[in-house]
Amino acid sequence: MTITKAQSTPLIAVVGATGVQGGSVIKALSESDKPYRIRGFTRDVTKPAAEALKKRGVELVAVNLVLENKEEVYKAFAGADYAFLVTNYWEHMNSEREVSEGKLLIDAAKAAGVKGIIWSGLVPVKKISGGKYTKVEHFDGKAQVTEYGRASGVPFVDVQAGMYASNLLGNFPLLVKEPDGTFALPWVVRPTTVIPTIDMENDYGLYVRWVLEMPVFPDGLEVYTTSEDISLEDQARQISEGTGKKVVSKQISPEVATQIFVSFGFPPAAAVDVVEGFQFFDEFGYYGGNPSTGAKGLARPTRTFAEFVKNADWSKVLA
Ligand SMILES: NC(=O)c1ccc[n+]([C@@H]2O[C@H](COP(=O)([O-])OP(=O)(O)OC[C@H]3O[C@@H](n4cnc5c(N)ncnc54)[C@H](OP(=O)(O)O)[C@@H]3O)[C@@H](O)[C@H]2O)c1
Incomplete structure (x- = not known):
């Protein structure tokens, strides 16, 4: 200190x-x-x-x-x-x-x-x-x-x-429960896209x-x-391994993603802002x-995604 x-x-x-x-x-x-x-x-x-x-x-x-x-x-x-x-x-x-x-x-x-x-x-x-x-x-x-x-x-x-890795913990609809009780990362990017x-x-x-x-x-x-620069499919796999819950990555259309964000409470313009952002990440890269x-x-190595998974509180999104 x-x-x-x-x-x-x-x-x-x-x-x-x-x-x-x-x-x-x-x-x-x-x-x-x-x-x-x-x-x-x-x-x-x-x-x-x-x-x-x-x-x-x-x-x-x-x-x-x-x-x-x-x-x-x-x-x-x-x-x-x-x-x-x-x-x-x-x-x-x-x-x-x-x-x-x-x-x-x-x-x-x-x-x-x-x-x-x-x-x-x-x-x-x-x-x-x-x-x-x-x-x-x-x-x-x-x-x-x-x-x-x-x-x-x-x-x-x-x-x-x-x-933010913490975007997955509930302030954005980026990790959601499917009707069959499994969980998905429904993003507007290919599962191989590295973020x-x-x-x-x-x-x-x-x-x-x-x-x-x-x-x-x-x-x-x-x-x-x-x-860590990590693909969406690797994030899903590591969350599954770290939490014991089945989580899969899934590419959805911009239209469906916009609806998800609006239902989550985002004003329509903000939903479009986020969704276009994901389209940009997929095509041009986040940076x-x-x-x-x-x-x-x-001063020290950064934390791996697996370490983030281990230390995070997933109770809000994986209940
Ligand atoms: N989520 C992502 O993946 C991501 C990625 C890249 C960039 N970002 C950007 O990160 C930014 C948010 O940063 P954050 O995550 O650190 O936000 P945060 O945790 O919500 O904290 C916001 C901070 O800003 C202060 N603040 C806001 N308005 C203020 C005002 N009028 N006067 C004084 N202080 C004010 C708040 O202070 P008090 O409330 O204590 O006054 C608080 O400390 C956004 O612009 C977002 O676009 C997010």
Whole structure:
């Protein structure tokens, strides 16, 4: 545990500290033998996740990171040496808002004079697909923010998140019960399609720590995170082996997948956004053809998918 209050150590401002990505960053930095001061942002410093961070020595700052609150957002970054920035598209599913809030975070970190920004972006789907897939807003919005950050003049690294392995645990309809009582991964991709799959809580922060601990902040670097690049059929097999429940992979049509997401509660436009995203992964690759960044250089090896299966709570989806 090396979170400190010593003024001589770098102060890292972490957006989304109470969430998956920011939480993973804080976990990885706290496991480093290099000391850090960490400032985490949340709208509610009294929530359990915030209280837990406070106990671990993180400075918690209450701030709503929205355009209407610009002055407070700028103040929140004051004194930071580096900033980890993430936006949460799924909270509002509004691309314009995601882009403007992402730019606001960059402006505020720049005004604070940070020496480097680490941003959680995703690839530009519309551009890479030559205009074939135009509705994957949760990727394209982040790619716009990346462009803005690269032009900001602040050293800027994009650490892209692979597909969360935890998506399988119930927040998306990606592992479902079939009428015959067996379970399936009904995805709009071929079973052989390989997806960079990441145990976010445990492994994403490792990549951010790697960037922060390079001898020179690697301005311009794109990092494509993964715990394991694994096909859908191998995921199904390993979940079966690890849980004892029969799980198969199954390719479904975009139309059926859209219906499944809408029935699950997604607004129709968001369902199309996700489903087109899967079509893109199948045709161009999740990272648009860029290879995943290897684990070489990370503080420890990433977790395998089999380890994720072993440690996860499958009770919600495999009951
Ligand atoms: N699921 C995937 O496979 C996947 C893959 C790649 C990228 N992503 C992206 O990951 C992002 C979500 O990140 P996550 O998983 O870390 O989300 P999360 O676990 O839901 O956490 C969201 C965090 O953002 C903070 N936050 C949201 N709005 C805020 C605001 N207005 N002011 C201050 N803080 C705010 C929340 O803080 P408080 O609630 O405490 O205020 C919380 O800490 C999405 O944009 C998604 O597109 C997901």
